[in-house]
Amino acid sequence: MDIRILGSGNAGQVPVWGCHCVACERAKQDVSFRRGPCSLEIRTERGVTLIDAGFTDLAERYEFDEIQRIVLTHFHMDHVQGLFHLRWSERPEKIPVFRPDDEKGTDDLYKHSGVLDFQTPFVPFNKVEFDDFSITPLPLFHSKITLGYLIEKNNFTLAYLTDTVGLPDTTHTFLANRALDCLILDCSEPPMPSAPRNHNDINLALWVYNTLKPKSMILTHISHRLDCWLIENEASLPDGIIIARDGMSVA
Structure with missing residues (x-):
C-alpha cells in the first residue's frame, strides 16, 4: 500500500492569488513549496483510492480504470471540485464514491452524478472492509458534516x-485506544490566542500529538499564514511532527 x-x-x-507574503513569494519561485487542495492518494495492487477530489485536473492525472473508489471527507468545494469534470465521462462503468x-452535498452532484456512484453514507465508527484495506469513518468538528478516516492494512x-x-x-477516545503509525492532521493556522473556528492551529495540533502519541504526525491543510510562521519556527516543533508537502510519500 503506497x-x-x-x-x-x-x-x-499556496501561493494565494495576489499575495506577496514571504511564503507565497517562495512558492512562486520554487514549485516544491506550492500547496494544492488537501487530498490523499492510496495506491494498492487493485488500483487507486482518492480521499477527497479537490484537484480539477484529476482526469489528466489518472486513467479511468486506475480509480477504484473515491472517499470524501465532506462536501466543501475545495474537497470535491474535481468531481464536476470527472462525472461527464461516457464510460458505462461507475466509480463508487463514499461519503x-x-x-x-454540493451544488448538483447528487442530481447529475454521471459516472459517480454515490454510496449509502458511512456510519461513524462502523469499519468497512475493502478488498485491499479497511477504513473506519470518524466524526470531526467542522462547519459541514465531516468525517476523518482510520485506514488499516496488515500491521x-x-x-x-x-x-x-x-x-x-468520541473520536479522540477511539483513537487513544489505537497504536497509530501515522496521524495526518488538519493544521491551517499558526498559534492563536483562541481556537480558530473550523481548523486547528499549532496549539491544538500539539495537543492532539501529545495526547494520542502517534509514531509520527503530518500536518496538512496548511495556509500561507502557517507557512510564514513555519519559516521562522519549524525547528521548534517536536521531532515526530512533519510538515506535509504536495506529492510526499507517507507509507
Missing part, C-alpha cells in the same frame, strides 16, 4: 483527520 499526499493546502492554496451523511494504521478544529470526545 500512500501519498496529493495536496497539502487549505482552500486558498458522510450530508443530504445537500499499519493511519488516521487521516481533515477538516477539523480539535476532535470530538
Whole structure:
C-alpha cells in the first residue's frame, strides 16, 4: 500500500492569488513549496483510492480504470471540485464514491452524478472492509458534516483527520485506544490566542500529538499564514511532527 499526499493546502492554496507574503513569494519561485487542495492518494495492487477530489485536473492525472473508489471527507468545494469534470465521462462503468451523511452535498452532484456512484453514507465508527484495506469513518468538528478516516492494512494504521478544529470526545477516545503509525492532521493556522473556528492551529495540533502519541504526525491543510510562521519556527516543533508537502510519500 503506497500512500501519498496529493495536496497539502487549505482552500486558498499556496501561493494565494495576489499575495506577496514571504511564503507565497517562495512558492512562486520554487514549485516544491506550492500547496494544492488537501487530498490523499492510496495506491494498492487493485488500483487507486482518492480521499477527497479537490484537484480539477484529476482526469489528466489518472486513467479511468486506475480509480477504484473515491472517499470524501465532506462536501466543501475545495474537497470535491474535481468531481464536476470527472462525472461527464461516457464510460458505462461507475466509480463508487463514499461519503458522510450530508443530504445537500454540493451544488448538483447528487442530481447529475454521471459516472459517480454515490454510496449509502458511512456510519461513524462502523469499519468497512475493502478488498485491499479497511477504513473506519470518524466524526470531526467542522462547519459541514465531516468525517476523518482510520485506514488499516496488515500491521499499519493511519488516521487521516481533515477538516477539523480539535476532535470530538468520541473520536479522540477511539483513537487513544489505537497504536497509530501515522496521524495526518488538519493544521491551517499558526498559534492563536483562541481556537480558530473550523481548523486547528499549532496549539491544538500539539495537543492532539501529545495526547494520542502517534509514531509520527503530518500536518496538512496548511495556509500561507502557517507557512510564514513555519519559516521562522519549524525547528521548534517536536521531532515526530512533519510538515506535509504536495506529492510526499507517507507509507
